Amino acid sequence: MAGDLDLLIGTWTVRVKGWVWEYDFRRDGGVTWRDLGSMESGVGNWAASSKLVNIWWKGSTTRESWQRPLTSGNDHTWYESSYYRGKYRIEKTGFTPPSPTPPSGPTDATLIDAAWDASRSSLRFALNRMRLLQRQIKYFEDSGGSEDAFNELRRNYRRDIAVISRKLLVPLNAMDPAFRSALASAINLVEQNLALPKALNAARAGGKCGDPRPAFAWTTPRRKPPDTDLCTSWFTSNADLQRDVVTHEYFHTVGLGDISVNNTTDALGNANTMAQVVAFLHDRARQKNSDGNEQMIPALPTP
Incomplete structure (x- = not known):
């Protein structure tokens, strides 16, 4: 599932109750946050297991988990703090889903x-x-x-x-x-x-x-x-x-x-x-032309 961790890197919009925050994930395991309605911000770390991306913040007891595999927008999350406990919404900022690859057929x-x-x-x-x-x-x-x-x-x-x-x-x-x-x-x-x-x-x-x-x-x-x-x-x-x-x-x-x-x-x-x-x-069982015409009546012997 390395591909969904590639999706993780970058900026996400996070909505918890009435707050809207922006998280910015780095490949080195670091993550920052800022409140889009104020000047507040902070730093933290993230780590991935086979099923979760776990997030914690410096100087805070808040813990967060995002279920894997990640998608560009979902609520498969969990927030644990003194002021809120439950799911919340996350969206990858500026994410453009790849165009579906047209089915390839024979040339x-x-x-x-x-x-x-x-x-x-x-x-x-x-x-x-x-x-x-x-x-x-x-x-x-x-x-x-x-x-x-x-x-x-x-x-x-x-x-x-x-x-x-x-x-x-x-x-x-x-x-x-x-x-x-x-x-x-x-x-x-x-x-x-x-x-x-x-x-x-x-x-x-x-x-x-x-x-x-x-x-x-x-x-x-x-x-x-x-x-x-x-x-x-x-x-x-x-x-x-x-x-x-x-x-x-x-x-x-x-x-x-x-x-x-x-x-x-x-x-x-x-x-x-x-x-x-x-x-x-x-074609030893054929009873009509390949274009569907001229049905053989009576039927030809087979095989």
């Missing part, structure tokens, strides 16, 4: 770093799942339709198969040529996304974010290195959405657009679709 750079790392992590995880699925399909094919290989495929890759089928608009059959072709294309796109360097700008309302159309971010399609500008709405979004927007924007750099999805070709050419393929493969 733009911290948010960007976290979203970038999360995007790369989810891409690597999704890529690994798709490659394992692709190998298991090949193993099943090479086994001549082995029941064990089929059971392994169904048991360990149910969610992955469902995500690819649902998002890329192909049959829910991993052996179907359309499924296998879409899976190979998705793997290629994720590999391209992962190969791109970090180039994320905290534009907020500037740069490409000056476009009046609402957006979390803007990227010039196919421009390499990427030139992604992150807008104000991105910084106020949840962490999953921030992650998925970065993934989405980097699919623009790969060459994908923002288009309507009516078939597999459209799905593989749409940045949002591919970003959500990655998110649903990574």
Whole structure:
């Protein structure tokens, strides 16, 4: 509680019954008093225990105690004398309380770093799942339709198969040529996304974010290195959405657009679709997009 003793040092206004006095405390344990209504004054000493600041005066039997921790104004005091016994009011003279420190939040750079790392992590995880699925399909094919290989495929890759089928608009059959072709294309796109360097700008309302159309971010399609500008709405979004927007924007750099999805070709050419393929493969319990849209009905298998 050394801090409250720092507060003690200096001048205090003391009100006892009808008297108003001024006490001036020094660090060496000395204290003086003067009556603001007369010329009377005196000297004394103070000493602190863990719970009290005790004060006594030269040539007087008066004793005073102030409770710790001290505050700039209170009546947590006790006065003991022949003429008064009880509490009284004390106030630090000229005390200005420190301005409250505003709560510190993550910086733009911290948010960007976290979203970038999360995007790369989810891409690597999704890529690994798709490659394992692709190998298991090949193993099943090479086994001549082995029941064990089929059971392994169904048991360990149910969610992955469902995500690819649902998002890329192909049959829910991993052996179907359309499924296998879409899976190979998705793997290629994720590999391209992962190969791109970090180039994320905290534009907020500037740069490409000056476009009046609402957006979390803007990227010039196919421009390499990427030139992604992150807008104000991105910084106020949840962490999953921030992650998925970065993934989405980097699919623009790969060459994908923002288009309507009516078939597999459209799905593989749409940045949002591919970003959500990655998110649903990574987040094994996810049942809707990170922006809260597109609830999966029926629900995707988990995990």
